Amino acid sequence: MSREEIVSRVLSDAQKEAEKIIADAKKRAEEIVQAAQAESQAEIAEAEREMYARAKLITEGKAATARLDGQKIVLAEKRRVIDGVYFRALAALLCLDEHDSVRLSERLLRENAEEGDEIVFSENFSYADEVAVLPIVRERELTVSGERPKLSGGFILRGKTSDKDVSYAAILAADREEHQAEIARAVFGNA
16 A cells, blocks of 8 residues: 555545534534534423413412402491491580480480589580489489580580590491491491
8 A cells, every 4th residue: 555545545434433423413513503403492391381370370479459449448438437327416416405415414314424413515505504404413412513614515524433425426436346247237238
């Protein structure tokens, strides 16, 4: 074999070896690219799942907040209506005629006054003189104060050990505390 044949053969073998190395490298590069694409597709799919899960949680949270806000609005309106009921009741008590006002006062005195209490009528109570001569006033030895504070109708009872607020606002506040749920059911049903 001649020198040229040997060189030609070495070059040919080197060429084949180089082509094989290049082909293997291209194949390996393709495998790496395919693996990277598959991995990125999996990461994209996972990111989409997380995005949809977060979006669902956000949507559910916003819906729950909206429901709660709606319930708060409805509750505020219900309170406003009940406030109106008690406001009208107070207005009606303040407009009672003499007969009804005196009868209500007598009942309040019988239920609340103790021996020797002092009656302190509100400044806008029109029938203090009529209430002062009721039999219950003599029976329980009640006195009438000359003081006339700003109350929402009615009076307070000053006692030896404690005072009792039987003004119309106090009576209605106690009634509201006790009967608010019943009134709400009567006015709104189960809504």
